[in-house]
Amino acid sequence: MNAQLLISGVxxxxxxxxxxxxxxxxxxxxxxxMRVITLDQLLYYSIGAYLTYTIGLLTGDVWLGxxxxxxxxxxxxxxxxxxVFRRIYERDLAFSMITSFGVLIGGVGVxxxxxxxxxxxxxxxxxxxxxxxxxxxxxYRLVIIGVAxxxxxxxxxxxxxxxxxxxxxxxxxxxxxxEGLGINVYRLFxxxxxxxxxxxxxxGGLYAPLIxxxxxxxxxxxxxxxxxxxxxxxxxxxxxxxxxxxxGQVVSLGSLxxxxxxxxxxxxxxxxxxxxxxxxxxxSTLQKR
Amino acid sequence: xxxxxxxxxLLLCFGLVALGRVFLPLPFAIEVLIFSIxxxxxxxxxxxxxxxSFGQPAYLAVGAYAAAFYFFYxxxxxxxxxxxxxxxxxxxxxxxxxxxxxxRGDYFALVNLALAVIIFYLMQKVLANVTxxxxxxxxxxxxxxxxxxxLTRPDQFFIFAFLAAFALWVFYKYLDDTIFxxxxxxxxxxxxxxxxxxxxxxxxxxxxxxxxxxxxxxAGAMYAVYLxxxxxxxxxxxxxxxxxxxxxxxxxxxxxxxxxxSVVYTGLKDVLSKVLGNWELVIGFLLxxxxxxxxxxxxxxxxxxxxxxxxxxxxxxVSQ
Numbered sequence: 001m002n003a004q005l006l007i008s009g010v011x012x013x014x015x016x017x018x019x020x021x022x023x024x025x026x027x028x029x030x031x032x033x034m035r036v037i038t039l040d041q042l043l044y045y046s047i048g049a050y051l052t053y054t055i056g057l058l059t060g061d062v063w064l065g066x067x068x069x070x071x072x073x074x075x076x077x078x079x080x081x082x083x084v085f086r087r088i089y090e091r092d093l094a095f096s097m098i099t100s101f102g103v104l105i106g107g108v109g110v111x112x113x114x115x116x117x118x119x120x121x122x123x124x125x126x127x128x129x130x131x132x133x134x135x136x137x138x139x140y141r142l143v144i145i146g147v148a149x150x151x152x153x154x155x156x157x158x159x160x161x162x163x164x165x166x167x168x169x170x171x172x173x174x175x176x177x178x179e180g181l182g183i184n185v186y187r188l189f190x191x192x193x194x195x196x197x198x199x200x201x202x203x204g205g206l207y208a209p210l211i212x213x214x215x216x217x218x219x220x221x222x223x224x225x226x227x228x229x230x231x232x233x234x235x236x237x238x239x240x241x242x243x244x245x246x247x248g249q250v251v252s253l254g255s256l257x258x259x260x261x262x263x264x265x266x267x268x269x270x271x272x273x274x275x276x277x278x279x280x281x282x283x284s285t286l287q288k289r
Numbered sequence: 290x291x292x293x294x295x296x297x298x299l300l301l302c303f304g305l306v307a308l309g310r311v312f313l314p315l316p317f318a319i320e321v322l323i324f325s326i327x328x329x330x331x332x333x334x335x336x337x338x339x340x341x342s343f344g345q346p347a348y349l350a351v352g353a354y355a356a357a358f359y360f361f362y363x364x365x366x367x368x369x370x371x372x373x374x375x376x377x378x379x380x381x382x383x384x385x386x387x388x389x390x391x392x393r394g395d396y397f398a399l400v401n402l403a404l405a406v407i408i409f410y411l412m413q414k415v416l417a418n419v420t421x422x423x424x425x426x427x428x429x430x431x432x433x434x435x436x437x438x439x440l441t442r443p444d445q446f447f448i449f450a451f452l453a454a455f456a457l458w459v460f461y462k463y464l465d466d467t468i469f470x471x472x473x474x475x476x477x478x479x480x481x482x483x484x485x486x487x488x489x490x491x492x493x494x495x496x497x498x499x500x501x502x503x504x505x506x507x508a509g510a511m512y513a514v515y516l517x518x519x520x521x522x523x524x525x526x527x528x529x530x531x532x533x534x535x536x537x538x539x540x541x542x543x544x545x546x547x548x549x550x551s552v553v554y555t556g557l558k559d560v561l562s563k564v565l566g567n568w569e570l571v572i573g574f575l576l577x578x579x580x581x582x583x584x585x586x587x588x589x590x591x592x593x594x595x596x597x598x599x600x601x602x603x604x605x606x607v608s609q
Contacts, residue, residue: 037395087581093395094341094533099580101530106573108527113567219526223406226399234395260415267407271388274400278391 017248018148022203026196032235036096048204066205077197233283330501336542339477344401352509378506429517540589
């Protein structure tokens with residue numbers, strides 16, 4: 001394997017890791033605060049991608065499409081939280097998992113109804129190439145890495161430096177106590193849900209120019225999102241970042257060696273890590289209340 | 290004794306199934322029976338051991354593909370194929386069991402679902418030259434007829450599926466009455482106490498895991514024999530929730546839950562998707578609706594009422 005291939009492989013892996021981070025951070029945030037598993041994040045991911053396609057087609061500006069995708073994804077996650085999740089916060093874990101899965105599958109049906117079955121291409125907003133160490137790299141991939149880093153920083157500042165963020169962090173530890181302080185925990189739940197949905201929409205919008213947008217796209221990345229979340233540890237933001245970068249590299253470099261490895265290698269890594277540490281790298285020991 | 294009582298219940302229940310054979314179309318009846326066997330394992334894991342097994346389609350696919358490989362490449366005796374499906378299912382769950390049963394409930398659910406998706410990719414893409422990818426393996430015509438209970442004929446297959454389901458029900462009911470059954474419930478309620486009594490939580494969970502998944506693999510092998518072909522769609526991501534949903538719909542941990550749930554779920558799926566046409570939309574909203582409707586499921590909410598009805602009758606008989 002020559003150096004050029006390796007460098008482009010690493011950059012590819014980093015941008016893939018950034019996308020994985022944005023995709024799975026919503027699931028991780030929601031589990032951390034509310035102890036529900038929200039597979040419907042993958043629906044907001046598809047919604048973000050589809051709106052990027054449609055708005056990009058209508059206005060000719062993909063960036064505008066990504067912004068629109070984020071907004072609509074956030075709105076639909078707000079709707080789902082109000083209509084569905086409000087009723088199952090108190091229930092067993094199986095309920096949130098199946099209900100969110102139902103929302104995801106039903107959402108795929110809705111997408112098929114509106115946009116049809118045909119995969120749609122989205123043009124890349126930046127076509128320029130950047131030269132890094134003698135290798136030409138598409139600068140759009142660098143943009144993705146940058147956005148993912150900014151989002152991580154933003155979440156960190158939000159959770160550690162703002163009063164709402166501090167309340168959310170306190171809620172993950174002991175929601176009864178936070179309620180006792182006169183803070184409306186359900187409002188915190190809603191805020192977290194909207195943030196999670198918006199980030200999933202952002203992942204879809206950013207990823208859309210690199211792949212074809214099709215109705216099954218949410219289900220296709222399902223396995224990767226699980227692996228990222230499990231390797232990093234449910235509910236840990238730092239863990240999600242590290243494991244998404246790890247899985248991105250494993251997928252990218254694995255597919256350079258032998259193409260089918262891209263699907264299987266992260267699974268092997270996950271089993272290995274679970275063998276050593278059953279709660280993932282940074283998993284909390286908190287149980288469902 | 291207790292035994293006499295539940296025998297009556299089982300006989301009544303399966304009597305109704307046999308009666309249903311007269312009114313319902315044959316494919317529907319067979320589908321319900323196989324589906325109820327499929328759900329039985331999940332029901333046991335969720336109701337008795339407390340594991341949310343979201344990856345049950347993975348074990349279904351293991352059984353189905355084990356049988357399919359045998360039929361397609363090696364031989365054509367349906368009974369041998371079923372046996373191979375069961376054995377391979379047992380071996381696979383013995384291999385991955387020790388790793389999986391150590392996990393906490395939420396991780397167990399996610400890792401299982403990841404396993405189902407991975408097996409889907411394995412069968413669809415990675416092993417495509419063995420499994421023929423999305424086209425699947427076809428072997429319906431190559432199955433040979435067997436002298437007693439010819440499995441290649443649907444009406445005789447129904448009798449076989451009926452007997453198999455009945456035998457499994459008796460087995461699971463018997464399991465409930467053994468010490469092992471009690472220990473399974475105990476690990477779900479309070480695993481520290483089980484440990485202090487000198488039993489190993491790990492062993493109990495492992496045995497329950499293997500039993501349940503072998504049952505599921507058996508259902509997979511039955512699908513292979515009945516349909517005569519196997520494709521990756523059997524473990525597709527959009528079907529991952531089926532067994533857990535049927536379990537909850539029927540009533541978690543109840544004896545007749547899987548059967549009641551299978552009848553209702555298969556029926557609803559058939560009727561609604563025929564009327565509306567958009568299969569995903571139907572499944573999605575069905576799942577959300579079932580989950581929001583109630584925790585106890587159909588049989589779970591029906592059972593206390595039936596019991597009250599029967600005990601009142603019995604008490605009335607004594608007083609007269």
